[in-house]
Structure formats: structure tokens, C-alpha cells
Amino acid sequence: MPGEPKSPTESEPAIVVRGLSHRYPRAAHEALSGVDLTIERGSCFGLLGPNGAGKSTLIALMTGMIAPQSGEILVEGVSAAKDPRALRRAGALAPQDFAFYPALSGADNLAFFAGLYRIPKADWPARRAAAVAATQLEDWLDKPAETYSGGLKRRLNLAIALINAPRILYLDEPTVGIDARSRQTILEAIKALKADGVTIVYTSHYMEEVEQLCDAVAVIDHGRLVLQGRTAELLTEAAARRLTVTLATPATGKAKAALKALSPDWSAEGRVDLDLAGQADLPAVLEKLQAAGLKVARAEYGVSRLETLYLSLLDQAAAEEAA
Amino acid sequence: MNPLFATILKELRLLRRDLHGLALLFILPLVFILIMSLALQDLFASRAGHLADVLLIDHDGTPKSKMLQESLAKNEAFGIKRQMAPKDLKQALKTGGYAFAIEIRKGYGASLEGQPDPKTPTLLAVTVAPDTDKRTEKLMLAALGEATGLQRTQQLIGFLPTEDPFGYPIDPPKVESPKIDLAYAYAPAKPGASPSAVQQSVPAWLVFAIFFVSIPFSNTFIRERQLGVQRRLATIDVGPLTQFLGKLIPYFLVNQIQVVLMLAAGMFLVPLLGGQALQLNGSPFALVLLSAAVSLAALGLALLIAVTARTSEQATMASGLGAIVLAALGGIMIPKFVMPQGMQAIADLSPMAWGLDGFLGLLLRGGGVGDIWGELVKLTAFGAATLGAAWLVHRYQK
Incomplete structure (x- = not known):
């Protein structure tokens, strides 16, 4: 079902963003400033950033909701400025809001949006069945959407986006505030879509989801792109520069002072995070720990979490701004 | 779709x-x-019926005062109700829902016959109910003026000779209000x-x-x-x-x-x-x-x-x-x-x-x-x- 009409140039990226800036009328600052992005076809791309960072503006521009002011957006090689209709036809958005009619049943909501997408009558039964099956809404279709739980509403929100069989699917926090069962259903649906070749642009504040689903991530802060890369590479690189030590006994003031040169992070109780230049530093750092009289219960090296990387990036950005 | x-x-x-x-x-x-x-x-019905009800009290009781009553009764704008002199005129207006009370005082008929009573200079009195609007009041006074005017004209005609100098009878001129064609600017079925x-x-x-x-x-x-x-x-x-x-x-x-x-x-x-x-x-x-x-x-x-x-x-x-x-x-x-x-x-x-x-x-x-x-x-x-x-x-x- 999804991703069925393929572009002739399979190898080119799904989305390329170059020098994209945007300022809302009467706003003091730019919502986006000089953003460059490349999203590979068939990948899941995590778009991260704190609230108000510019993620929604970037999605609004990529989905054709608003027109670009400066810079360029190419969706499947087509310029958003030149052909916004083609851009809208290529993708579908499942917004963070429950963007459907609560008074209508799930089936009526799907039928309405199918009409807007101009889905041919012959294709409609198959499209509907696929969208409903992916979101496991079979038993709920005839009930008014206002009677759905939060999780079912999220699933209907996703199902509506799927009926267009989009080649690019924009998911804006698709699992926020829902039960574990619905979350699992949605995550499995996303994995299946990805396996079918659909390009997914995924925003979420749940880092473990992004780490699990996304092949590549970008972090935006204050409208600027602060990091972009393949998830696995970014984590490996971050892991090589960090040693996390769990202490058997609390560190004394003297011991903390002895480790000052390693820029330790003592914020977690009974644990210290140390920055390393690379793997070669590891023996020397362990010797320094011993010399400071610290008893090590456990040491983790070569393991990094996206959340840690993300938070350290934001801290770094905040420190740079303050400076 | x-x-x-x-x-x-x-x-x-x-x-x-x-x-x-x-x-x-x-x-x-x-x-x-x-x-x-x-x-x-x-x-809206009052456009075809009465605009207001009027209490009429005849203290005079002469043929002339009766003529005035009949003349007023012909005016479709007002519903004339005759009554003996009530004890409290204001109360009678209120309880009867009248817009006006017209009193024909004693001496009205004699006055028209050319024998006015100097002790009664005003022979007609109109009492207006407190909720009667000014426009209706003016219409009432105009209707009363028309009725008394018509009566006086007829009285004057009575003084005209009934024979010409050769002894032939003269038909007295008829005094009537002109007939008016009334039409509404709409299309009734x-x-x-x-x-x-x-x-x-x-x-x-x-x-x-x-x-x-x-x-x-x-x-x-x-x-x-x-x-x-x-x-x-x-x-x-x-x-x-x-x-x-x-x-x-x-x-x-x-x-x-x-x-x-x-x-x-x-x-x-x-x-x-x-x-x-x-x-x-x-x-x-x-x-x-x-x-x-x-x-x-x-x-x-x-x-x-x-x-x-x-x-x-x-x-x-x-x-x-x-x-x-x-x-x-x-x-x-x-x-x-x-x-x-x-x-x-x-x-x-x-x-x-x-x-x-x-x-x-x-x-x-x-x-x-x-x-x-x-x-x-x-x-x-x-x-x-x-x-x-x-x-x-x-x-x-x-």
C-alpha cells in the first residue's frame, strides 16, 4: 500500500533542505535560520528539539502548509516553491493535534479525508482496509471518534494520514500521552511503513523511540540546526568520548578536586560522567580514578544514549548563548 | 470521491x-x-376596525346631542360606547379600557339652536386616558371637530330659504362627507x-x-x-x-x-x-x-x-x-x-x-x-x- 507511486529517481534523497530561513510576521527572531538537511528516501528521520525550537515550522514548510521565504526545499527533486501541489501530493501529515471531527465516526472521518485526497473509488476499499489494519481500528470504526480513548484517537489520526498511501509521512509526536498498547501499535505500524519504503519524518520528545526507529536525526535549537547525522554514528562517536563510572563509595571533596581536569559531571548521585578525547585516553583516566582513591563499582564505556547526547547538546548550546 | x-x-x-x-x-x-x-x-386588525374605544356621556339628552353621537359613531376609527354619567370618570376610563371620555354638556343642543347658555361656555369636554398616545389624541380631536362642524353646517343650511322668490320649492343642499376610495398598496388574495x-x-x-x-x-x-x-x-x-x-x-x-x-x-x-x-x-x-x-x-x-x-x-x-x-x-x-x-x-x-x-x-x-x-x-x-x-x-x- 504505502509508497506505491515511486519517483523515477529512486536514488535521490526524499527531502533536501538548503539554507532555509523563516520569520513569522511581527516576530522578533527567525523561527528557522539557515537550515540545511538531507533526508534519505525510505529512511526514518528524527527531528528533535525543545518546544519552540522550530520543528513545527520546518514541518509546515516541508508539507506545503506555508510557503518558503528564503532557501530551498526539494521534495523528491521537486521544488516546494515551484510546485507546492506536488509536494502536498507526495506526503501526508499526522499532526500532534487530533485533527479530525470528533462528532463523526472513524469511518466517516476516513471517508471525508479520502475524498479530499481524491482516492479513486476502485482503490478506496483496499486503502481503507490497509490503513485500518495498520492501526488496528477495525472494532471502532462505526463509533463516534469523540468516544475513543486517547490512544485510539492517536491511531485514527495516523490512519487518516495513511489513506493517501504517502511516500513521505510526517509524524508530529504520534505517541504523546497514550497507553502502552496504543503506543506499541503505532510504533509497529511505523516500522512496517518504513519496511515498505515510506520515508518517515518523526518528531518526538521520547528519545528512546527516536533511537529505536530513526536511521538519522537532526537537532534544532532556536531555529538553528545544531546536529545532524546517522543515529548509530552519532551514538558511537559520543560513546567514544564518554566514560560513565558508578562509584562504590561516595566521592570526597579531595577526590572530586583531583578529577577536575577531566570536566567531571557529578549531577547524578553515586555516579560520575567523564569526557574523553578518545579511546586512547581510557587507561590514563582509570589510573586517575584509582589515584583519587575512588572505588569503582561499575564503568561503562562505548555505550551512549540519544537522550544524553541530546541534553548535552542543548546544554552546550545554552552555554554558548550565555557566553 | x-x-x-x-x-x-x-x-x-x-x-x-x-x-x-x-x-x-x-x-x-x-x-x-x-x-x-x-x-x-x-x-394590524385595527387598520380595518377601531383605533381606540371612546366613552361617551351625554348630559344634554337633546336630539342635537344624539345627532352628534350618531355622527361620531359613523367614524370607524373609534368605537363609541354610550354610558350614563359615572361617579368617577378616571376610574371608568381605566376599568373600561377607554382611550377617551367625551362629555356632551347640558346646553349643547340649545347652543346649536342659537340659545347659548352663558354659564356653560364649553359644551364638549374630552378626558384623555394616561396611556393614549398623542397621535390618537389628535385624530380624536379632528374627528370631533369634523362631527361638530358637519352639525353646525347642517344647522346653518336650516336657516336657508326653502322657496325661491317665485314660490317654487328649493331642494336644500346636502351636506355629507365626500366618499373616499380606499386601497392598500399590496396584493391581497x-x-x-x-x-x-x-x-x-x-x-x-x-x-x-x-x-x-x-x-x-x-x-x-x-x-x-x-x-x-x-x-x-x-x-x-x-x-x-x-x-x-x-x-x-x-x-x-x-x-x-x-x-x-x-x-x-x-x-x-x-x-x-x-x-x-x-x-x-x-x-x-x-x-x-x-x-x-x-x-x-x-x-x-x-x-x-x-x-x-x-x-x-x-x-x-x-x-x-x-x-x-x-x-x-x-x-x-x-x-x-x-x-x-x-x-x-x-x-x-x-x-x-x-x-x-x-x-x-x-x-x-x-x-x-x-x-x-x-x-x-x-x-x-x-x-x-x-x-x-x-x-x-x-x-x-x-
Whole structure:
């Protein structure tokens, strides 16, 4: 079902963003400033950033909701400025809001949006069945959407986006505030879509989801792109520069002072995070720990979490701004 | 499925799901029509009957005073009730619901015979009830003046010779009020029928009802914005024209159903409750064109409010207050003909006044397209202008 009409140039990226800036009328600052992005076809791309960072503006521009002011957006090689209709036809958005009619049943909501997408009558039964099956809404279709739980509403929100069989699917926090069962259903649906070749642009504040689903991530802060890369590479690189030590006994003031040169992070109780230049530093750092009289219960090296990387990036950005 | 058809179908489904809100669009104007038609029945009936009741007390009791009574009784504007002198005149006015009390004092007949009593200089006295308006008072005094004038003229004719110098009899000149042909500037179904309360109330509240749909109409837009549906629609390849038409067409249909039901209520329901039946005069084709033009104007205004308002509260306030102000100005609540000249000029600026004038032109005066051409053009132009403005605002916002 999804991703069925393929572009002739399979190898080119799904989305390329170059020098994209945007300022809302009467706003003091730019919502986006000089953003460059490349999203590979068939990948899941995590778009991260704190609230108000510019993620929604970037999605609004990529989905054709608003027109670009400066810079360029190419969706499947087509310029958003030149052909916004083609851009809208290529993708579908499942917004963070429950963007459907609560008074209508799930089936009526799907039928309405199918009409807007101009889905041919012959294709409609198959499209509907696929969208409903992916979101496991079979038993709920005839009930008014206002009677759905939060999780079912999220699933209907996703199902509506799927009926267009989009080649690019924009998911804006698709699992926020829902039960574990619905979350699992949605995550499995996303994995299946990805396996079918659909390009997914995924925003979420749940880092473990992004780490699990996304092949590549970008972090935006204050409208600027602060990091972009393949998830696995970014984590490996971050892991090589960090040693996390769990202490058997609390560190004394003297011991903390002895480790000052390693820029330790003592914020977690009974644990210290140390920055390393690379793997070669590891023996020397362990010797320094011993010399400071610290008893090590456990040491983790070569393991990094996206959340840690993300938070350290934001801290770094905040420190740079303050400076 | 076609996007426009899908949008219309969705809007109809939403309307079906909100039956209470939909019923209000029909019940509210229907209640107004029934109340106003029945409440104003007597007021409109008085155009053919009595304007006010008058208590007449004859202290004189002469043939001349009786002649005056008969002369006054011929005046259809007033219902004359004769009574012996009451103990308390003011109380008699109040309990009898009279607008005036006329006393013919003793000596009235003798005065006309040329024997005035110097002790009674005024032979007629009029006491006016506190709730009688000035205009009715002036009409009463004019009627009394006419009756006494006629009596005096007849008295004078009595002094003229009845024979010429050769002894031949002379016919005395007849003194009568000239006969006046009375015609109403409307087209009654039955000859001699007069415009009724229902004939005035149905068009007025029908126009109000058509404009009243701006409240649910604008709220559907705001609700879509609040739900995030507008955000989703902006990512789908569907233009504002489809979105607007998809909403306008169902509400246009609602307006046309309102027209049919309100006219039917005037024709069949009001008579069941004791009122007069609405008569459908004028060209049916013109009626269809007019209801379409009024609907266009109302929906144009509703769309402009919908795209301009930010919250449901704003939309409800703007639509509700707007409808009431336009109704008050446009002669829906207070008929235009009772307004002062300056206010009538202001009333002519209200699209509800154009709609009402058009309906009255058809239902009362039995007109055709040619008779309501001005109203049709004004309503259509207003509808086009507001729709255009709404489109520009929507485009600017995007």
C-alpha cells in the first residue's frame, strides 16, 4: 500500500533542505535560520528539539502548509516553491493535534479525508482496509471518534494520514500521552511503513523511540540546526568520548578536586560522567580514578544514549548563548 | 470521491450529528413568527376596525346631542360606547379600557339652536386616558371637530330659504362627507382583505432566521481551527474554494429549508392558533431568487466572521450581536414605517432591510422580479463583497 507511486529517481534523497530561513510576521527572531538537511528516501528521520525550537515550522514548510521565504526545499527533486501541489501530493501529515471531527465516526472521518485526497473509488476499499489494519481500528470504526480513548484517537489520526498511501509521512509526536498498547501499535505500524519504503519524518520528545526507529536525526535549537547525522554514528562517536563510572563509595571533596581536569559531571548521585578525547585516553583516566582513591563499582564505556547526547547538546548550546 | 462532494457530505453529517443546534435554527424563528403574528394581530386588525374605544356621556339628552353621537359613531376609527354619567370618570376610563371620555354638556343642543347658555361656555369636554398616545389624541380631536362642524353646517343650511322668490320649492343642499376610495398598496388574495400581522411577521423573522445561521456556520470554522483540522487541510491538495463551497452549500440548503418551513408555518400553523393565514402573493420565481440572494448575503457575512474571529466566543458574539443589530436596524424588530425619517435612512443600510423589503414586495404587494430588482442586486453585491473579503482575509492569514 504505502509508497506505491515511486519517483523515477529512486536514488535521490526524499527531502533536501538548503539554507532555509523563516520569520513569522511581527516576530522578533527567525523561527528557522539557515537550515540545511538531507533526508534519505525510505529512511526514518528524527527531528528533535525543545518546544519552540522550530520543528513545527520546518514541518509546515516541508508539507506545503506555508510557503518558503528564503532557501530551498526539494521534495523528491521537486521544488516546494515551484510546485507546492506536488509536494502536498507526495506526503501526508499526522499532526500532534487530533485533527479530525470528533462528532463523526472513524469511518466517516476516513471517508471525508479520502475524498479530499481524491482516492479513486476502485482503490478506496483496499486503502481503507490497509490503513485500518495498520492501526488496528477495525472494532471502532462505526463509533463516534469523540468516544475513543486517547490512544485510539492517536491511531485514527495516523490512519487518516495513511489513506493517501504517502511516500513521505510526517509524524508530529504520534505517541504523546497514550497507553502502552496504543503506543506499541503505532510504533509497529511505523516500522512496517518504513519496511515498505515510506520515508518517515518523526518528531518526538521520547528519545528512546527516536533511537529505536530513526536511521538519522537532526537537532534544532532556536531555529538553528545544531546536529545532524546517522543515529548509530552519532551514538558511537559520543560513546567514544564518554566514560560513565558508578562509584562504590561516595566521592570526597579531595577526590572530586583531583578529577577536575577531566570536566567531571557529578549531577547524578553515586555516579560520575567523564569526557574523553578518545579511546586512547581510557587507561590514563582509570589510573586517575584509582589515584583519587575512588572505588569503582561499575564503568561503562562505548555505550551512549540519544537522550544524553541530546541534553548535552542543548546544554552546550545554552552555554554558548550565555557566553 | 470528489473533494467538494466529500466536504458537503461531511458538513451534512456534522449537521445531522448536532440535531439540537439544527433544530434551534428552525424553532427559534418559528417561535418568533408565532408570537409576533398572534401578539400583533389586534394592532394590524385595527387598520380595518377601531383605533381606540371612546366613552361617551351625554348630559344634554337633546336630539342635537344624539345627532352628534350618531355622527361620531359613523367614524370607524373609534368605537363609541354610550354610558350614563359615572361617579368617577378616571376610574371608568381605566376599568373600561377607554382611550377617551367625551362629555356632551347640558346646553349643547340649545347652543346649536342659537340659545347659548352663558354659564356653560364649553359644551364638549374630552378626558384623555394616561396611556393614549398623542397621535390618537389628535385624530380624536379632528374627528370631533369634523362631527361638530358637519352639525353646525347642517344647522346653518336650516336657516336657508326653502322657496325661491317665485314660490317654487328649493331642494336644500346636502351636506355629507365626500366618499373616499380606499386601497392598500399590496396584493391581497381576497378583495378587501387587509395586510395581517402574519403577513408582516413571517418575512421579517424569516430574514432574521437566514442571517442567524452565521452562528453555527462560523463556529464550525473555529472548531476546525481549534481541532487542528485546518492545519491538516493545509497539507492536502485542496484549495480554499473547495473548502468554502463545501461549507456554504450545506448551509445554503439549510436556509432554503428555513424559507419553506417558515412560509408553511405562516400558511398552516398560525391559522390553527387563531391568527390569519399567510397569503403567498407575487412571483414564485422571484421568491426563489430572493431567498437565494438573502442566503448569499447572510453566508457571505458568516464566512467573513468565521475567518476573522479567533475564538468560538468571538464568533458567537460577532454573529449573534451582528444579527440582532442588523435586525433592529433593518426593521425586523421594529417596523421601518414607525421609525423617524433619519432612522429609516440608516435602516436602508442593513442587508436585513433589503431582504425584508424584497419579501414584503412579493408577499404583500404581489410583485415580481422587476419589483424587487434593487433588493436582489444589493443583496447579491453584499454577498459577493463579503465572500471576496473573507477569501482575502483567509489568504492573508495563510
